[in-house]
Amino acid sequence: MLNWKLDLRLLAFIVLFLSILMGVPTALAFHYQEPDAIRGFLVAYIAIAAFCSSILILIRKPESKTLLARDGYLVVTLTWVLATAFSAIPLVVSNAYVNYSSAYFEIMSGFTTTGATVLPEIESLPKSILFWRSQTNWLGGMGIVVLFVALLPALGVSGTLLVGAESVGPTKDKLTPKIKNTALILWSIYIGFSVLEAILLLFGGLSLYDAVTVTFSTMAAAGFCVKNSSIGTFSSAYVDVVVTIFMLISGANFALYYKALSGKISSVLKDGELRAYLGIWAFVAFCSALYLFFSNTYASFAQSFRYSAFQTASILTTTGFATADYVLWPAFPQVMLFLLFFIGGSAGSAGGGVKVIRIVALFKMGRAQIKHRIHPRGVFQVRVGSTSMREDLLLSITTFFGVYILTGVVGTVLISLSGADIMTSIAASFLCLGNIGIGFAEVGPTGNFAFLPSYLKWVCSFLMLVGRLELFTVYVLFSKHFWKR
């Protein structure tokens, strides 16, 4: 049975912990003297204080500290739902957003590193609110619960189940014997890269505020930007290159950086998923660049490559930045980008989507199936890189892909209820599910989600959540068995 008391107390502690992190934008609101934003943050603090104190006072310490797998699913899902609920308060109280569903959509888009927005114009928003929006990107990238497990003793509870339910990819790699240390290492690497990127962006002439917010969204493969026309605003090749590189960094498995740091570089270079991931990026970027060049979309090949490389990285890693309005490009590069919607970043990365390793495994399974038709008695192992994948893992991968597509299709149908055209519906559904943030047609690089009626904003928020938590962490909560036995 669920350990209700412990689950609720854990939730309260995580929300409390989150409120500490909200201190940064609150301080900024005072610094920039934005009274609306200050009011927003204060109301959020009051709500959090009321919630946490009522839980911590009403619910006494539980006798048992045992967490089952289902407690892990419940705590992680509710953490995301509640963290978003409280974090959205400043947005709507400060009148920056018209209603709560818009604010909720925006923050869910932030935490899940989607980067889709409901606002056509954002530069007029209070700076502290924009900062908070970008900061949710960064926090969600490596995982809220992971951070909590890394920094706090988590009430003496083993964090393995919590981290397992939040991390992405078909297998969960532990770097060190203790989950706490693994979480610490992952966050340290994440912070290290973030600092590096921010410094590089400062060299590119960005203000500290711009550099930090862009870094937040890049490292989390998220895509919020404090500018109306995203990274394109800076119109600097240097910034484009830096952001492209760091998007690619954030879309790779963070465990590999740890391996590289501990001197196992050769095994990192042999990693099957990393090779496939970089291969896909290079192939799509190069082909699109050639097409753009020969179709005279851009004057030079270098320029074509700059935009296609950026856009490919942006969509492959599910970041969702834009430097060009690619909806105006010819069909071929657009189709290539659309295909990337079904791939996503690597396992154990900050990116979303199906994940490269699953796609590679699916292709390899197809090949094994063909070989099997020819040699019915042959035994064919599916390998990604040097690791062969086990039967049950393959089954979970195919199931995941099936359920993923099904979820996207249902989402498409629901979004089409708003009266949007086919391409908008498909793109909106899959960009939410894959945590990408930009798509095609009305939800392209210059578009937004303002056209959605409120109830569909909740649908989209749900799609983003299930996409980020890789479907089953959320779906198990809807099973009768979860609650009964």
Next chain:
Amino acid sequence: MNIPVTCGDNGIKELGISKKIIILGAGRRGLGLAKQLIVDGKDVVIIDNAHERVESAVSKLDCLGILGNGTDVAKLIEAGIEDAEAFIAVTNSDEINLVSCGLVSSTYPQTKTVAAIRSLIYTGIDGLKEGLLGIDHIVNPNAETAKSIFNIIEQGVNGNVLGFSNTKLLLYNFYIEPFSPYVGSTIMEMRSKLGAEFVIASINRRGLVIVPSGNTTIQARDTLAIVADSEEVTDILKTVGQLQKRPNNMVLVGASKITRALLNRMSPAMRSKVTVVDQDEEVCKAFSERFREILMIKADITDEDVMQEEQLGSYDLLIALTDNDELNIITASYAKRTGVQRSMALIKNNNNYSRMASYLDIDVVISTTDTTVESLLRYLRGSNVSSIHSLYNGQLEIYEFIINKECEVCNKQLKDINMRKKAIIAGIINKTGQCSIPSGQSILGEGDTVLVAVLRDSSEMIRKLFG
């Protein structure tokens, strides 16, 4: 088990450098050991060659799992053997354990190596004096179990009776029957009713272990762990009508390796009161050849005629030691119905039975896994903890600490030591070997040995307090 003092000292020095312990074999022993070590704050890496076992270890415990063979140096390096504090081989194969420990100790001599070896061929009957292949410590599960059973027989088979190294104090488990006069009274009331000096170190309330205070109320079906002077124990038992008695004659069911090791420990006089029942003729012959004093019976213990013919019901103690856990439990439970005064059952294969069997009327359920894990932990923890015992499936640990001058609690009154219901000091033995049951006013002097009962989750904290 003789703990080599030098090795223990090395262990303390290394403790500061590395906390990593590599366990080869994710079987019952490996998992049991890992669980305790993780509670102690160690970084545990488990190696096993079966995917399912690694998966289940990683999902149950906060440890790293590595799939591979323990005799593969590459896998050992992947597990981080270079900076490991200890390497413990507990697979089911003696040879793999020996070879892997040998590999480790030859390449990384600073790493403590521990191997579980079942076969007496490698170790001899009494265990090895000097290390084999440079292995620091060898534990033989059968010998450990036999030793533990022997001690329990010596102490009279009253539940789990634990003796401590240099004191007359005993810890003994006392089951509160539903109609016992003590149901509903607090511990303070019980103490005044009995008029004896004792400490209730813990209460096992249907699997949940608590450290009680004076106001804790005793409920029916509680099991109390009472620490008292061995003479007082007899008094306490007399008042509640249960007389402690060292078994005179006993039946051992099953002539297994453990039976052999147990008989080896006994004196010829003691052996002459032992009857062994086994159904294999060759084994029976071998046993009666090896141990001339015993009565060896070739029979199937489940056969009702055997119980009748041999009057097994008239014995003081029956110990079921076959290789079949279920048979052991049924036999031990049935024996009590036929009139055997005390019965013990051995659990070898499925450790979960020990919890289930403790709900039957079997007096002692002993598990080879638990005994081995305890022995390994005693070795690994070493240092100033002169011995540890664990009770109630490891939920409660009993330590013997020797108080030294630097220690935080030295020269303090017990009531000033805040252990927050996590631990209780159950006995004090001063330098001259005199033991006393402590009260709030007792003072811990330098050189005293204290018995401390600790809840497992707090063992690290308590060990810091005393160490």
